[in-house]
Amino acid sequence: MLILSERFLQLASVSLWASLAVYVARFKAGTPRLAYFGGLLAKAGWVALSVSLLVRSLVQGHLPITTFFESLTTLVWVALTIYLYLDWKWRWPVLSAFFLLLASGGLAYALFLPQEVRALPPVLQVVPPVIRALPPKLQSGWLLLHVTFNFFSYGAFTLSFLIGIQYLWQDYQLKHKKFTIWYDRLPSLDRLDFLNARMINWGFPLLTLGIITGSIWARYAWGTYWDWNAKESWSLFTWLIFAFALYFRDIRKWRGRKAVLFTVIGFLAVLFNYFGINFLFRHPHFFIRGS
Amino acid sequence: MFSFLKSVKLAIVLIALLTALIVAGMVIPQANLKPALYAQWWASHPGVAVVVQRLGLDHTFTSWWFLAVVGLFFVNTLACTVDQAVNAWRLAWSSRSGGLQPAGAGTSAGYPEEIATSVLHGRRYVVRGWDYPAEGTWVFLAEKNRAGYWGSVIFHAGLLLIILGVVYGSLGRFEGVMLLTEGERRVEGHGEYIHLEEGPAFAEAHPGFEVGLERVRHFPPTQKTPAGMTSGLTLDGKPFQLGQQAPLVYRGFRIYQDRFGDAVSLESDPGRGAPLQFTAGLLDQITTDGSKVSRGSLVIPGTAVRARLTLYADAALKDGKLFASSLVLKRPLLRVILEGSTGARLFQGDVKAGQGIHAAGLKLTFTGASYWLALRIRRDPGQDMIFAGFGVVLLGLILLYFLIPRKIWVEIKPGSGPDCRDGWQVSVRGSAPRHSDLLEAELEEIRRKLAETPGVYSADVAKGELRFAARGGHWT
Numbered sequence: 137m138l139i140l141s142e143r144f145l146q147l148a149s150v151s152l153w154a155s156l157a158v159y160v161a162r163f164k165a166g167t168p169r170l171a172y173f174g175g176l177l178a179k180a181g182w183v184a185l186s187v188s189l190l191v192r193s194l195v196q197g198h199l200p201i202t203t204f205f206e207s208l209t210t211l212v213w214v215a216l217t218i219y220l221y222l223d224w225k226w227r228w229p230v231l232s233a234f235f236l237l238l239a240s241g242g243l244a245y246a247l248f249l250p251q252e253v254r255a256l257p258p259v260l261q262v263v264p265p266v267i268r269a270l271p272p273k274l275q276s277g278w279l280l281l282h283v284t285f286n287f288f289s290y291g292a293f294t295l296s297f298l299i300g301i302q303y304l305w306q307d308y309q310l311k312h313k314k315f316t317i318w319y320d321r322l323p324s325l326d327r328l329d330f331l332n333a334r335m336i337n338w339g340f341p342l343l344t345l346g347i348i349t350g351s352i353w354a355r356y357a358w359g360t361y362w363d364w365n366a367k368e369s370w371s372l373f374t375w376l377i378f379a380f381a382l383y384f385r386d387i388r389k390w391r392g393r394k395a396v397l398f399t400v401i402g403f404l405a406v407l408f409n410y411f412g413i414n415f416l417f418r419h420p421h422f423f424i425r426g427s
Numbered sequence: 428m429f430s431f432l433k434s435v436k437l438a439i440v441l442i443a444l445l446t447a448l449i450v451a452g453m454v455i456p457q458a459n460l461k462p463a464l465y466a467q468w469w470a471s472h473p474g475v476a477v478v479v480q481r482l483g484l485d486h487t488f489t490s491w492w493f494l495a496v497v498g499l500f501f502v503n504t505l506a507c508t509v510d511q512a513v514n515a516w517r518l519a520w521s522s523r524s525g526g527l528q529p530a531g532a533g534t535s536a537g538y539p540e541e542i543a544t545s546v547l548h549g550r551r552y553v554v555r556g557w558d559y560p561a562e563g564t565w566v567f568l569a570e571k572n573r574a575g576y577w578g579s580v581i582f583h584a585g586l587l588l589i590i591l592g593v594v595y596g597s598l599g600r601f602e603g604v605m606l607l608t609e610g611e612r613r614v615e616g617h618g619e620y621i622h623l624e625e626g627p628a629f630a631e632a633h634p635g636f637e638v639g640l641e642r643v644r645h646f647p648p649t650q651k652t653p654a655g656m657t658s659g660l661t662l663d664g665k666p667f668q669l670g671q672q673a674p675l676v677y678r679g680f681r682i683y684q685d686r687f688g689d690a691v692s693l694e695s696d697p698g699r700g701a702p703l704q705f706t707a708g709l710l711d712q713i714t715t716d717g718s719k720v721s722r723g724s725l726v727i728p729g730t731a732v733r734a735r736l737t738l739y740a741d742a743a744l745k746d747g748k749l750f751a752s753s754l755v756l757k758r759p760l761l762r763v764i765l766e767g768s769t770g771a772r773l774f775q776g777d778v779k780a781g782q783g784i785h786a787a788g789l790k791l792t793f794t795g796a797s798y799w800l801a802l803r804i805r806r807d808p809g810q811d812m813i814f815a816g817f818g819v820v821l822l823g824l825i826l827l828y829f830l831i832p833r834k835i836w837v838e839i840k841p842g843s844g845p846d847c848r849d850g851w852q853v854s855v856r857g858s859a860p861r862h863s864d865l866l867e868a869e870l871e872e873i874r875r876k877l878a879e880t881p882g883v884y885s886a887d888v889a890k891g892e893l894r895f896a897a898r899g900g901h902w903t
Binding site: 329330333334337341344345348351352355356358359360361362364365366369370372373376380383386387388389 | 435439442446449450452453457487488593602673674681683803805807810813814817820821824827828860861862863864
């Protein structure tokens with residue numbers, strides 16, 4: 137069964153890369169019709185990734201969130217889901233190319249992780265499916281909520297980052313009067329600023345809920361709501377960045393480059409929290425290393 | 428002074444300081460959080476460690492200056508909250524003090540008024556009052572989600588509660604780790620812990636209950652590498668079951684399972700006096716030759732002989748080589764190395780439960796194996812305050828995101844220009860304290876609804892201007 141999950145993962149990766157290629161071609165040629173095929177391939181990728189994660193969940197008896205490989209593929213799925221919603225709502229082919237580059241890259245990275253990391257952890261391999269279970273500390277509804285809220289906030293911040301980059305690029309072209317092909321293809325600065333703010337407005341409450349549910353779960357699992365470990369400390373720091381980003385937008389009425397830069401910095405903090413902390417520090421967010 | 432205390436500049440400086448301290452706490456092992464890791468780090472960085480200790484960075488999160496920065500941040504947030512509360516009060520009640528008159532005080536604007544109020548009522552707006560700035564001109568104000576003005580205040584109040592909880596908890600907290608082997612009992616007290624951390628306001632308020640460990644069971648029981656455990660405890664003689672998601676709360680103290688491992692019971696008979704029975708917890712779990720084993724060393728009581736012990740919990744032979752097929756205690760086998768005071772090896776051999784060895788003038792018997800359990804006992808008086816703070820923060824978020832306050836001004840005046848000689852001109856404007864990017868969409872929607880109404884002669888939705896004329900309508 138696990139091989140089925142692996143095959144669907146590969147299929148998802150191929151679909152997303154193909155979708156990216158179509159969107160890039162559309163971008164160069166300026167043919168709107170190609171965007172339809174690009175969208176179709178991205179949706180196919182989403183379906184394949186959903187099947188892959190579903191199969192894996194059924195095989196191991198819990199959601200695929202316990203190893204780095206699993207969490208990365210789940211995170212790509214969450215971001216892809218948010219992106220497809222935005223694409224359905226706003227029809228925005230240029231964002232598609234940006235986003236698909238990141239999503240395809242994420243999946244490819246996950247696929248190139250060593251096989252022993254991608255396979256089920258040995259602990260689960262030796263146990264018959266009927267008694268396969270997460271370690272007791274991970275058997276909690278709070279954990280599920282914690283991961284779900286955090287992943288959706290990360291997905292929203294990823295999109296805010298991509299929109300922010302587009303804003304900065306468009307702004308640069310306007311300020312320096314260097315009008316490339318991008319100038320015509322990218323949306324207006326007002327539109328980008330609006331969407332950037334929307335994504336932060338989605339991401340911040342989700343991150344807050346993620347931290348709160350994580351804290352409640354930690355109280356049951358470790359006996360303390362806050363352990364000051366590297367992951368928690370950096371999450372607090374990331375939360376403060378986005379809290380200020382919202383403060384400056386809503387209260388100080390910051391708009392444009394300054395406001396967008398905040399979200400780019402915030403996303404870099406998210407990225408460090410997700411990758412950097414996991415590799416640089418020992419902390420209790422790694423439960424089963426998978427090897 | 429107040430404007431300095433509530434200033435964003437101060438907040439930024441304090442957050443920068445907090446961030447620097449948090450990063451220091453992340454990078455430097457914390458003596459109170461990870462004592463073993465800290466000891467290791469101290470040994471490998473003796474020079475830096477002294478400086479770190481002097482600065483209090485080895486216990487950053489309980490150091491006085493971390494608490495001082497948190498305290499200042501509390502004052503800063505409090506000042507901001509007071510300021511926001513004043514603003515919220517002003518915004519929420521400004522329509523009452525803005526000189527507006529109740530509806531009906533002036534001449535009715537007739538049909539345009541009816542349709543404008545009906546569209547706004549349909550979108551949950553409440554008309555607050557009217558103004559008559561010029562002859563034949565009506566302006567009315569409609570509002571919705573007034574409670575949303577308090578969202579930010581409530582959100583900040585939640586943060587204040589959390590900060591208070593953290594500080595109060597740090598001052599009165601207690602946390603200790605107590606080691607017990609199966610069958611052992613201890614009376615809770617300062618001297619019974621292997622690791623202890625007490626806040627300055629805890630004041631040695633130990634509850635002094637008797638705690639006993641009856642048994643430890645692996646979870647799940649069939650698994651070779653246990654993922655966890657459950658344990659049977661007695662507290663003041665009453666039995667309790669302790670699970671990994673189910674801590675006990677006893678006399679205001681929360682009791683958690685921390686770690687567990689193997690312990691060996693030994694009997695030493697040096698040949699003079701009565702044999703001495705004792706139990707030793709083997710604290711290190713290591714993997715050697717593909718087997719997970721427990722390891723430890725001790726000086727045998729009453730002698731100068733050091734015993735280095737390695738326990739194979741479920742020992743078996745494979746290709747003539749000893750290995751542990753699981754971590755579950757089934758067929759325990761103890762590898763014993765005895766060393767003299769000079770470190771010279773006196774004996775090395777394997778013994779099963781019930782077997783003994785004779786070496787260095789003493790008889791050492793391996794009487795059996797059991798489990799040890801590290802219990803983490805905590806009391807954090809600030810915890811409830813923090814969770815209440817979470818609830819208040821969530822309430823604030825709900826108000827902030829789902830009750831966005833909006834004010835809409837509708838101006839109705841006689842139409843002008845050749846197309847609208849006999850009609851009216853309606854303009855719609857609005858304001859919102861936050862999410863103003865969504866306000867434009869809301870205004871467009873209101874204008875669109877108005878433009879769809881019978882009687883509208885022409886509409887410029889983008890400008891917010893609608894013209895009503897006698898020709899298309901049913902009034903004159």
